Amino acid sequence: MSSSDATALPARPDRIFDRTDEWTDLVGFARDPRPGATLALVSGQRRQGKTFLLEAVSQATGGFYFDGQAAAEAESLRRLAERLAAHTGAARPPHWGRWDDAVEALLALGDERPAPVIVDDFPELVGHSPALPSVLHCAFVRMHEQRPHNRTRLILSGASPAVIRRLFAGSSSLHRLASLELAVRPFGFRKAARFWGIRSPRLAVQVHAVVGGTPAYRGDLVRDDAPAGPDDFDAWVCRTVLNPRVPLFWEARHLLEQEGDYADRALSHSVLVAIAGGRSTPGGIADRLGASLHDISHVLAVMRNHGLLHGEADAFRPGLTRYRIAEPLLAFEHAVAWPHRAALEQEDAAAVWRRIRPDFDASVAAPHFAQLCRDWATRYAAWDTFGGEAATAVRGTVPDPEGNGRLDAEVVVRGTADGRPGVLLSVGVACWNEVMDAPHLARLRRILALLAASGEDTGQTVPACYGGVGFGPELRAAEAKGEVLLIGIDRLYHGE
Incomplete structure (x- = not known):
């Protein structure tokens, strides 16, 4: 789009913190006046504000938004028909027996004007309708051949780039058709400090070592409870991430369970405990756990594929891969909270925290600070x-x-x-x-x-x-x- 077009785009709502580039890219895609149906793929792990952002884009552009859920195909089609009828003002919802008809109706929204069509959590729909990516592929091919002036702006969202690409593995031409691929990532450590309203750099490192840059951890999971200052950090930890009555206490467990169907979940937890304890190489992890290198390598590969781990070659020994936990909350959980779960559920959190505070400094804050230093060097x-x-x-x-x-x-x-x-x-x-x-x-x-x-x-x-x-x-x-x-x-x- 031209610069004049860009200045005419809807302004980002004040309720969305930052995400300026993501907003500009998505709204620009949704309002693109040029002929031809187009596709955007949006990825983002849980709690990054992806749905919040997509809903705002839909409202600002007059688009159609549908949230995919894990449901039987007939139920999903019924929900979609009801939402579409409400969007178009139809007297009654259409009755679709298959996804081919539903996709045709969605793409028809762009016959007369640029029409954003957003399908959030698309993988949830594919779970019960595995042919859906191919249905979309065929519909787009027909659209380009028969209705080249259609201006549907289809946005599909999913948990991670790997998931999205895997869904379209059998429809590679559809993946190549995507004119926008956007990842909604956690805030960097500087933006995270501003998001939490933290001015003290040392306090910012401590908080980031617990919750990282995931925006929902402040709003949904602790109800905007932020440390009042450096002297409030210990009390904040006790009343939030170590408090069984607060959702953040359980989030790390849910994160691991929902990010993959592991054959041996207990081994996955043990691997994370070993990494959080300083064992960063496959051999070191296997030695710590008394497990075979083959089993450990498999678990590491699965968790890395799901975005739970980062693997990086040693700076001076390229053949040696070192792993670190991608999500700070998972590192905090497995370094200090997981070994003391029973005590935290039965004893006073402040007393438990006083005992494990040295573990936090050594096993969580120190390596996290080193990672922030590496991030600073490159960014x-x-x-x-x-x-x-x-x-x-x-x-x-x-x-x-x-x-x-x-x-x-x-x-x-x-x-x-x-x-x-x-x-x-x-x-x-x-x-x-x-x-x-x-x-x-x-x-x-x-x-x-x-x-x-x-x-x-x-x-x-x-x-x-x-x-x-x-x-x-x-x-x-x-x-x-x-x-x-x-x-x-x-x-x-x-x-x-």
């Missing part, structure tokens, strides 16, 4: 921060022959410098709950020396310390000499 750091354009930031481990062990670098940044891709721009260590000083710089120097000895080009590599508490005088003096880059928690949220 917010300025070009001159590392002397190049950061492309990736991951963990890395370096064998230390003298120490008979390994040295970990939490933030290893690679990118493009002087036109060369894959340059090792920075190696950094991150500490959440301790003041960083000379020993941390010594660790960095040791890592860089080992990397150089192994043949890694470290000529442009910037040593970096990421601190959640602060930096000591020796480290500050080294920074003044240009020997190390210091990134404090305020810079994560407000600087480049």
Whole structure:
């Protein structure tokens, strides 16, 4: 669409926080005046506000919205007919015996004008009507051949991109027909802080380590109960995520149960506990659980496919994949809450939290802070921060022959410098709950020396310390000499 068309689009409602790009893309698609029926695929895990957004788009554009539910085909067709009759003002709902007739009626809405048709939770309908994607495919083919001026704007939504693509695997031409693929993702850590109304960066990290950037966790699941300030965090945890009377207490369990039909759900929980406890590699997880590597690899693949896990290659050992839990609430659950469920249901939450608070700092907040540092490096750091354009930031481990062990670098940044891709721009260590000083710089120097000895080009590599508490005088003096880059928690949220 032209810029003049874009300025005429309906404004995003105030009740929708952010989502500016998503709103512009969806409303622009829905109001596109050009001839030809078009298709958009919208994905988003539960609780991200996908339905809230699609309903608002439908209202703003005069579109037709239908929420798919897990029901028998005849029931779904009946519900759809009633909704369509109410939308068009028909005297009585049509009676459809099959999806072919229903799809034809929906697509006919665009015969005279751009007509948004939104089918939310589309996979729920396909569960009881597996031929539905093929029905849509055939209908679109006929539409383009017989009614090329039809302007139906069909929007199908589902839980994840993988689910949507799998549904259209047998109708690849329909998938190729999609002119818009949009993912409604959790808010990034900076937007999440604004969404929760949190000004303290340290408090923002703590809250994000519990609930991440999922918007519904504030509204629907805790009824807008946000920490009043840094001193209220512990009490907030006790009255929300550790309170059996609050829906957020049960959400992690529901999330795992609804995201996949696992053959061994107990093993899935155990894998998550192992990862939350610091075992990030398949071998380490198998060793911790006393299970076969084959069984563990299968569970990891299933959970990764459902978006519950992220797998990333080690920065210095590309053949080694490290896993982390994608949803912070799941990490919190399996690191600190899951092992103490019985106590939380029977004892005072504040007393239990006092006992497990150190576990939160070590197993939840610290690794989460390190991940936010990696996110900052690729999303917010300025070009001159590392002397190049950061492309990736991951963990890395370096064998230390003298120490008979390994040295970990939490933030290893690679990118493009002087036109060369894959340059090792920075190696950094991150500490959440301790003041960083000379020993941390010594660790960095040791890592860089080992990397150089192994043949890694470290000529442009910037040593970096990421601190959640602060930096000591020796480290500050080294920074003044240009020997190390210091990134404090305020810079994560407000600087480049």
